[in-house]
Amino acid sequence: MRTILFDPVNGAAGDMITGALLAAGADREAVIRAMASLVQIPETSIVTRCGIQATYVKTHAKEGSRTLEEVLARLRRSDATEDVKEMAARVFTRIHNAETRVHGDHAHFHEVGADDAIADVIGACTALLSLAPDAVAILPLPLGRGTIRSAHGIMPVPAPATAYIFEESGLLTRRTDEETGELVTPTGAALLAEFRRSFAEGDENGTIAAVGYGAGTRNPKDRPNVLRVMILESNESLPVVDILETNVDDVDGEVIAHTISRLHREGARDASAAPIIMKKGRPGHLIRVICRTEDSERLAKIMAEELGTLGVRCIPSVHRFIADRRVLSVRIPEGDEIGVKIGYSKGNIISVKAEFDAVAAAAERNGLSVRDVKKRAEEIAYRELEEWRMGE
Template sequence: MRTIFFDPVNGAAGDMITGALLAAGADEEAVIRAMTSVVGRPEISRVNRRGIQATYLRTHAGTGNRTIEEVLSRLFDADATSEAKEMAARVFMRIHNAETRVHGDHPHFHEVGADDAIADVVGACTALLSLSADAVSINPIPLGRGTISSAHGLIPVPAPATAYILADSALVTRVTEEETGELVTPTGAALLAEFSSSFPKGGSDGRIRSIGYGAGTRNPEDRPNVLRVMVMEAEGENGFIDILETNVDDVDGEVIAAVIARLHREGARDASAIPIIMKKGRPGHLIRVICRREDSKRLAFILAKELGTLGVRCIPSVHRFIADRRIITVRIPEGDEIGVKIGSWQGEIISVKAESDAVLAAAERHGIPIREVKRLAEDAARRELQGWISDA
């Protein structure tokens, strides 16, 4: 079980979150591609923040105000996976809802409507999803103390929109005694809130597989302005899952598809629908959900509420073995860079699979069959992996 652990001890902003995830091993090429499609290629550098080496992102974007419709339109044109764009859209809806509570009906975003904020959000969502997380854990969010200058003049920190985003989330906050200025931006708060709601909360035990620090723009004298991310993996007790099942014969396919999508958002590790023949020869579906034990009751209720089923079977405490996963980026002869997910078991490679959205985009761009692009990318990955093995 892989948990992405966020430690915003000195705050959080979009660029800090993305930088920390990249430093912890996220797919850099996918993140750069997504951000570049919004605002141009970001500058990624290593900086020192009070003795800590951290990754710093700079987009060189101008300022601008946009409506929520304009933000979402620009977002959905980004070169990112549909899952990343949908997650990013939910992040901006959190910001939009918070600003509505502060200002009433408001026609435009201010600071968070600029290109750099859109790029930061889609980049952070792409980075997190590329790490194949099973769970997300977030330490308490520091509120900060003092005032900042905004489009509305001097305002207290946390900014009103940030406070509402935090209040509407499950995130835990902590009071900051010293004068710090703004520690958490609306974008940073909305990203962490969405990450927390999109994944189950991880346990506290596990081995640290990688650590990354993301740097903020400021470099104060009294503290390292960084956010830390740790990728943790646990085995044993955390390797047990429950399987939920129910049969339905009076629910159409669109509803089933929507329920499966919701189950994934609510923390299911997997969900599927299997065609079956039920009593009296009626066609139906077996809905199967794989989830953590602590999520079983909640997800069973979702099945009952959404599908109208009167019973959900639970096969408890099934142990599952989980392969190690990582993503490498390869270049095919046509020049496109494609991410390939590598699965390994006890050091042996068992799976090489090209990222489907990138394969489809390359196939459409060059007018060649999808299966051919997939073959080229996976063959390139195998050659690269063979090189690593030979070097070892």
């Protein structure tokens, strides 16, 4: 079992999270490519914070102010996978909900609506998913003390939006005695809250397989402005999930599609609909949701609310096999780079699948069929994997 442990030594911000995950072994090419599709090619460097070497990510982006809809439109245009785009959208929705509680309806993003914040969120989500964790653990976050100057004036620390994200997510916090200023940004809090919601809750038990430090911009002399990530491997039993099911025969396709999207946003590990024949030969759909045990009751209520169903079956404590995964970036003869997802178990490759969005874009650019581009990318990935094995 692989757990990603976030240790906010002296805070958490989007660039620190991205840098720490890169230093711990995240797919650098995929992260840079996704971020570069929104801003200039980001710069990564090794810096020192109070004697600790850490990875610093600089996006070279301009400041800006946007609505949630404008931010989501920017995310959709990025060269990231659909899983990354969906996770990033949930991160910004969290921030938007917190900002709305602070400022009221029609709130605009200011600092967090700038291109660098959008790129940081895309980069952090890409980095985390490339590491294919089974679980995520987050140590208590430092609250900070003092005030900060924002687009709305001087604000207390933690910033009001950050405090609301802490409240909504249930992230643990810890008090800081000295006046430190802002240690956790709204972007950093929303990213960690989403990571915690998207994966099973891990603990600190296991063998440390990798360590990475991400650096913040500031460099105080008395404390290291870094966030630490540790990848823990353990021989614990397979992750356990619950399966929720209900049959519906009077719900149209648009409502079912909306419900499945909402269930994903609310933390379902998977949600699907399959056509079935019900009693008296009536056509209907089987709605199935895979989720963490602690989310079962909440997601069952959403199913009842959206679908109007009177009953949801819960099949508890199902062991879930999760293959190890990585993304291999390959270049086809036409020059396009395509990510290929590799699934393997106990050292054996069990699946090789090119990312469809990149395949479709390359096919359109080069006047080729999607099937041909997909086949080329996967064949190149197979060859590179075999060459790597022979060179071991």
